[in-house]
Every structure is written in C-alpha cells, then in structure tokens.
Amino acid sequence: MxxxxxxxxxxxxxxxxxxxxxxxxxxxxxxxxxxxEDWNCCGATExxxxxLTAAYSLIARNLAQATKNTGLDQVVAPxxxxxxxxxxxxxxxxxxxxxxxxxxxxxxxGGLSYKPGSLHVRHLLDVLYQDVGxxxxxxAVTKPLxxxxxxxxxxxxxxxxxxxxxxEDPEYPxxxxxxxxxLGAEVVDYPMKAHCCGGHMTQISEDTGFExxxxxxxxxxxYQTDVIATICPMCQLNLDGFQGAMNRHFSTNYHIPVLYFxxxxxxxxxxxxxxxxxxxEIVSAxxxxxxxxxxxxxxxxxxxRRKKDDKSLPxxxxxxxxx
Amino acid sequence: xHRKSASNPFLEEVxxxxxxxxxxxxxxxxxxxxxxxxxxxxxxxxxRMLFAMINGGMREQVLxxxxxxxxxxxxxxxxxxxxxxxxxxxxxxxxxxxxxxxxYDDTTAPDFSKTFIHWVEDYGRSFELGLMGVxxxxxxxxxxxxxxxxxxxxxxxxxMGFAPTRIKALDGLKRILAKAKELEAQT
Numbered sequence: 001m002x003x004x005x006x007x008x009x010x011x012x013x014x015x016x017x018x019x020x021x022x023x024x025x026x027x028x029x030x031x032x033x034x035x036x037e038d039w040n041c042c043g044a045t046e047x048x049x050x051x052l053t054a055a056y057s058l059i060a061r062n063l064a065q066a067t068k069n070t071g072l073d074q075v076v077a078p079x080x081x082x083x084x085x086x087x088x089x090x091x092x093x094x095x096x097x098x099x100x101x102x103x104x105x106x107x108x109x110g111g112l113s114y115k116p117g118s119l120h121v122r123h124l125l126d127v128l129y130q131d132v133g134x135x136x137x138x139x140a141v142t143k144p145l146x147x148x149x150x151x152x153x154x155x156x157x158x159x160x161x162x163x164x165x166x167x168e169d170p171e172y173p174x175x176x177x178x179x180x181x182x183l184g185a186e187v188v189d190y191p192m193k194a195h196c197c198g199g200h201m202t203q204i205s206e207d208t209g210f211e212x213x214x215x216x217x218x219x220x221x222x223y224q225t226d227v228i229a230t231i232c233p234m235c236q237l238n239l240d241g242f243q244g245a246m247n248r249h250f251s252t253n254y255h256i257p258v259l260y261f262x263x264x265x266x267x268x269x270x271x272x273x274x275x276x277x278x279x280x281e282i283v284s285a286x287x288x289x290x291x292x293x294x295x296x297x298x299x300x301x302x303x304x305r306r307k308k309d310d311k312s313l314p315x316x317x318x319x320x321x322x323x
Numbered sequence: 324x325h326r327k328s329a330s331n332p333f334l335e336e337v338x339x340x341x342x343x344x345x346x347x348x349x350x351x352x353x354x355x356x357x358x359x360x361x362x363x364x365x366x367x368x369x370x371r372m373l374f375a376m377i378n379g380g381m382r383e384q385v386l387x388x389x390x391x392x393x394x395x396x397x398x399x400x401x402x403x404x405x406x407x408x409x410x411x412x413x414x415x416x417x418x419x420x421x422x423x424x425x426x427y428d429d430t431t432a433p434d435f436s437k438t439f440i441h442w443v444e445d446y447g448r449s450f451e452l453g454l455m456g457v458x459x460x461x462x463x464x465x466x467x468x469x470x471x472x473x474x475x476x477x478x479x480x481x482x483m484g485f486a487p488t489r490i491k492a493l494d495g496l497k498r499i500l501a502k503a504k505e506l507e508a509q510t
Binding site for chain 2: 014016051095160203
C-alpha cells in the first residue's frame with residue numbers, strides 16, 4: 001500500500017503528535033507514505049473567502065506537486081480541511097471549465113500543471129478503514145483499550161459535503177466507531193459526532209466560538225466520556241486548547257482529554273505513549289489512560305523554588321499604615 | 324439550465340461567482356438551511372432570509388450582512404438542502420464580493436482571513452503564532468489574557484512554532500498567485 005502523504009501546516013508543529021502517531025501506525029500496518037515534495041498551505045477556509053482563482057491555484061499547486069515524479073495516484077491527508085480542499089479542488093476543476101482554465105494558466109506561470117481526476121484524494125480515516133480494514137486492525141491490537149469510554153468525533157469536513165465521503169452518512173457516520181471498537185474501547189454513541197467545532201470562530205466571536213465548543217464538550221461529558229477521539233487538528237485545537245478558556249467563559253469545569261485516533265490506535269498496538277505524542281495535549285489524558293493501565297510519564301517539574309527558611313526576609317505586614 | 328433573470332443583476336452576479344451557484348435560482352424558501360445552522364442564532368439573517376434578499380436584489384444589505392462571516396463551513400445546510408444548492412459555496416462567494424467592494428461593517432473576520440493569507444503568500448505555509456498575535460493585537464487585545472494558560476501550554480509542549488516554514492519554490496508559488504490574481508481581476 002503506497003501513498004503520497006500530505007501532512008499540512010498544522011501537523012508541522014501544533015498537531016505534531018498527529019503526525020508522529022500517523023507515521024508510526026502507518027508503517028506498522030504496512031503502508032508506505034512518501035511526503036509530497038515542497039507542499040504549501042491549502043489555504044484552509046480563508047483564501048476562498050478572498051479570491052477564488054488564487055485559492056484554487058494554491059490548492060492545485062499541491063495536487064501538481066503530488067503527481068510530479070512520484071508515480072503515485074493516491075494522496076492521503078490526515079487534516080480534514082486539507083483533505084476537503086484537495087478533494088474539492090480536484091472535483092471543481094473537473095467541472096468548471098472557466099475556473100480550470102484560469103488555474104491552469106496560473107500553474108503554468110510556476111512551471112506546473114495538473115489534470116483534474118489524475119489523483120485520488122483520501123482522508124487518513126478512510127484509508128485505515130477501507131484499505132487496511134477492521135480485520136487487520138483487530139489483528140494488530142496487543143493492548144486493547146478495554147474499559148476506556150471513547151467518543152468518536154468526526155467533525156464536518158470528512159463527512160460533508162457528501163460527494164466525497166465514501167458512502168458514510170453525512171450526519172451519522174460510523175467508521176471511526178468501528179475502528180475504536182476494534183481497538184477494544186467502549187465506544188460512546190456520541191450524539192455530537194458530526195457537529196462542527198466552530199473552526200476559526202474563537203477568533204471572530206468568542207460568544208459563538210466558545211458556545212460551539214461547549215456543546216461538544218458537554219455532549220461528551222453527559223455520556224461519561226473518558227477521551228474524545230478526533231481526526232482533525234482544528235477540532236483538536238478547539239476542543240483541547242480552548243477547553244480552559246471555554247470553561248472560564250461559561251463558569252464550567254469540564255475536563256475531557258482529546259486525542260487523535262492514531263494515538264489510540266498506536267497505544268492499542270502496544271506503542272509507547274511518548275512515541276505517540278501523548279502528553280502534548282493541554283487537557284491531560286494521564287488520568288483517563290491510567291484506566292487502561294497506561295502510565296504516562298509525569299511532566300518534568302519546573303525549576304525548584306527556593307525554600308523559605310528563617311533567614312528569609314519578613315513579608316510586609318498586612319493592613320498597611322504605621323503600626 | 325435555469326432561466327436567467329434580466330431584472331436582477333445581483334442574483335446573476337452571485338450565481339456566477341460561486342461554483343455551482345446557478346442552483347440558487349431554485350431556492351424554495353423552506354428554511355432547512357437556517358434550521359440546520361449551528362451559528363444561525365448569531366447571524367444577522369438566516370441563509371433562507373439572505374437568499375430572499377438576493378432574489379429581491381438587495382445587494383448592499385446582503386453584502387453588509389454578517390451572515391457569511393458567521394458561516395463555519397460545516398456544510399450541514401448543503402447536505403440537507405432539498406434543491407441541492409451549494410449554500411456554503413454561496414457564503415464564500417458573498418464574502419469575496421463583500422471584500423472586493425469593501426462592503427463589511429465588522430472588519431474582524433475579513434482581517435483574520437487576510438492575515439492568515441499574508442503569511443501563506445510570503446512563506447508558502449501558514450503560521451499560527453503570527454496569525455493569532457497580529458489578529459489579537461488588532462481585534463481582541465484582552466483576549467490574550469483569557470487564553471494565557473493555553474498559550475503557555477502550547478509553548479512548553481512545543482506545539483507553537485516561532486517562525487513560519489518557508490517552502491523551497493517560493494518564487495514559483497508567488498508567480499502562480501500573481502497570475503491567478505491577475506486572471507481573477509478580469510472576471
């Protein structure tokens with residue numbers, strides 16, 4: 001199983017744990033990934049809000065890079081936004097002749113070309129579910145996640161719009177549920193599984209952004225979830241990184257760790273938590289993972305503070321004023 | 324092919340700007356879009372109402388509405404629309420028209436998109452710290468305090484890059500984008 005691999009900007013730093021766990025799991029399952037050479041940002045949802053031709057040209061450069069000299073006809077993206085952008089551009093350029101003509105001319109200015117339809121764009125979840133399959137995944141499990149209650153969280157862009165989702169229901173997808181079940185986890189029938197994390201809304205309107213995060217976290221909490229399993233770096237950043245700010249916004253005190261599904265697959269295959277990037281999450285998963293007997297190395301303590309002793313200077317007395 | 328409206332140039336403009344936007348003419352005004360929208364309560368107009376306004380030729384009011392900027396691209400409306408109107412694509416098209424004509428009252432969302440793309444155009448990759456930093460200073464200076472713990476966590480866990488990655492063929496990318504913008508301006 002050979003594929004081009006498109007990590008995307010998030011996986012370089014913020015979602016590095018997704019990248020390392022993806023590469024480790026893929027290699028263990030016999031998949032060969034060749035990173036797309038000198039790939040660029042897909043433009044997320046931002047470029048298409050400003051300039052249509054430039055947005056599609058930016059994406060098309062990646063499609064051109066992925067087909068250039070690789071001999072591979074499938075590209076895998078672990079990020080849902082990258083995946084949808086690549087997949088959608090391939091489709092739209094095949095349908096809209098005028099846009100395709102402009103994008104073709106733009107690519108030519110950079111010495112590149114891309115013929116729509118020559119690349120099959122896949123999301124990592126789809127590849128693990130369809131190509132590797134549940135049987136092979138089950139066979140690879142050595143340390144089942146028994147007793148861990150996991151909520152499968154798909155988010156939006158892998159199941160909608162529905163032209164590309166491989167027959168999954170756009171509102172009630174189940175592939176991730178089945179994968180987690182194969183790992184031995186107790187899968188939560190999570191009602192918010194295909195709802196939106198809000199994308200960039202925390203930066204546009206806190207009221208809107210935090211409310212969308214609250215619904216997802218509360219939904220998981222209502223079902224006694226130990227861990228939310230995600231397949232997208234934007235969803236992870238919103239649910240994990242902004243969980244504290246959301247808690248303060250609503251005076252709530254939720255504590256639900258959010259891990260990438262590849263991290264859970266790696267753990268179930270007996271890989272070390274550290275090698276899966278466990279510990280990178282802001283809301284610690286240590287307590288949840290202790291349930292399956294996985295000890296996470298404690299975080300290194302900060303520099304030791306100087307102990308107070310009798311020789312310390314006295315603190316100023318309270319109340320101020322002259323005694 | 325649907326009948327073109329000679330009397331409503333705005334409808335023609337929107338239909339031509341969004342890939343697949345022609346389907347907008349078939350809107351039934353059923354309201355499934357607004358009822359499916361997770362950020363609908365914070366929008367000036369539901370998508371259904373906005374489409375009625377497009378049909379009514381209310382160009383300036385439509386482009387000044389915050390509705391497209393509160394669209395989170397979740398595609399719920401798109402998969403539920405009984406007439407298969409690509410509503411999310413129409414929202415993107417309305418944003419592009421509003422940006423081109425400077426028709427927006429709140430600059431927060433358009434500025435966010437512009438800042439994001441600024442890094443991409445200059446380096447080839449996006450840059451989270453630069454994006455959040457520039458955007459928060461401009462639009463939410465006190466917001467930084469609210470996410471201080473997150474920021475510290477992101478830095479200590481090595482999740483925050485301090486410089487954007489520059490792609491090797493940046494010159495080529497710049498030529499591609501310059502040509503694309505030139506061609507877009509002619510449309």
